[in-house]
Amino acid sequence: MEEYFKKVIIALDTNEEKKAIEIVRLLKNRVGIFKVGLELFTGAGPSIVRRINEEGCRVFLDLKFHDIPNTVYGAVKQAARLGAFLLNVHASGGRKMMEWAKKAVEEVFESDSEKRPKILAVTVLTSLDVEDLREMNVEKSPRQQVLSLAKMAKEAGLDGVVASPEEVREIKEVLGRDFLVVAPGVRPAFAAALDQKRVMKPLDAIQAGADYIVIGRPVTAAEDPLVALEKIFD
Numbered sequence: 522m523e524e525y526f527k528k529v530i531i532a533l534d535t536n537e538e539k540k541a542i543e544i545v546r547l548l549k550n551r552v553g554i555f556k557v558g559l560e561l562f563t564g565a566g567p568s569i570v571r572r573i574n575e576e577g578c579r580v581f582l583d584l585k586f587h588d589i590p591n592t593v594y595g596a597v598k599q600a601a602r603l604g605a606f607l608l609n610v611h612a613s614g615g616r617k618m619m620e621w622a623k624k625a626v627e628e629v630f631e632s633d634s635e636k637r638p639k640i641l642a643v644t645v646l647t648s649l650d651v652e653d654l655r656e657m658n659v660e661k662s663p664r665q666q667v668l669s670l671a672k673m674a675k676e677a678g679l680d681g682v683v684a685s686p687e688e689v690r691e692i693k694e695v696l697g698r699d700f701l702v703v704a705p706g707v708r709p710a711f712a713a714a715l716d717q718k719r720v721m722k723p724l725d726a727i728q729a730g731a732d733y734i735v736i737g738r739p740v741t742a743a744e745d746p747l748v749a750l751e752k753i754f755d
């Protein structure tokens with residue numbers, strides 16, 4: 522059981538620092554990592570990362586950078602200094618952009634590589650299915666597209682990827698056990714998929730080999746987030 526707690530990342534998708542910290546305090550004995558995404562970062566500002574660290578928890582800073590290599594290099598340097606455990610960029614920004622993102626974190630933590638945040642590439646968003654990809658003229662299936670972006674991320678030197686639980690097993694088989702896979706798109710039986718399309722149940726995602734699973738609304742939008750989390754662990 523303990524082993525499962527360590528694999529759960531709770532997505533704090535709210536614009537209020539107060540609400541985010543309340544959830545952290547409520548759940549921190551059961552999970553060790555909280556995700557700060559675009560809404561919370563924009564609403565509460567960069568200091569939210571330090572606030573969560575002060576609660577004794579690690580942070581996945583999910584800002585999904587996607588820009589020209591030089592801009593991402595500069596942004597990743599700033600993000601890396603905030604104290605996150607995990608950071609991400611979009612793989613579709615290309616190989617060079619990912620290489621420069623890696624270079625940025627290495628430069629910031631040159632003298633203390635132990636403290637360097639792990640840097641991940643978002644492959645194909647879990648809200649997209651084969652039809653959505655076709656509409657964007659991507660003829661590959663989500664699975665094929667995820668795999669080819671994940672290979673490129675590994676070649677660019679990143680630590681792992683964000684992908685749906687459906688692709689975890691194959692990424693691990695092809696790219697090795699040490700290449701991290703963080704899987705959002707996780708839905709316990711009691712929760713609706715909402716805007717997510719490539720989803721799996723939490724235990725199935727972990728058994729497929731995900732290093733971490735990301736769960737947001739099924740827990741944070743529940744009347745009692747702790748009860749919802751316990752239900753998932755049960």
Ligand SMILES: O=C(O)c1cc(=O)[nH]c(=O)n1[C@@H]1O[C@H](COP(=O)(O)O)[C@@H](O)[C@H]1O
Nearest residue numbers: 532558583645646647683705735736737738
């Ligand atoms: O990078 C992410 O974390 C991410 C990638 C992805 O492909 N899909 C995805 O849902 N996420 C994030 O994971 C969280 C999922 O939240 P729920 O759908 O509420 O469980 C959200 O904060 C998303 O921003």
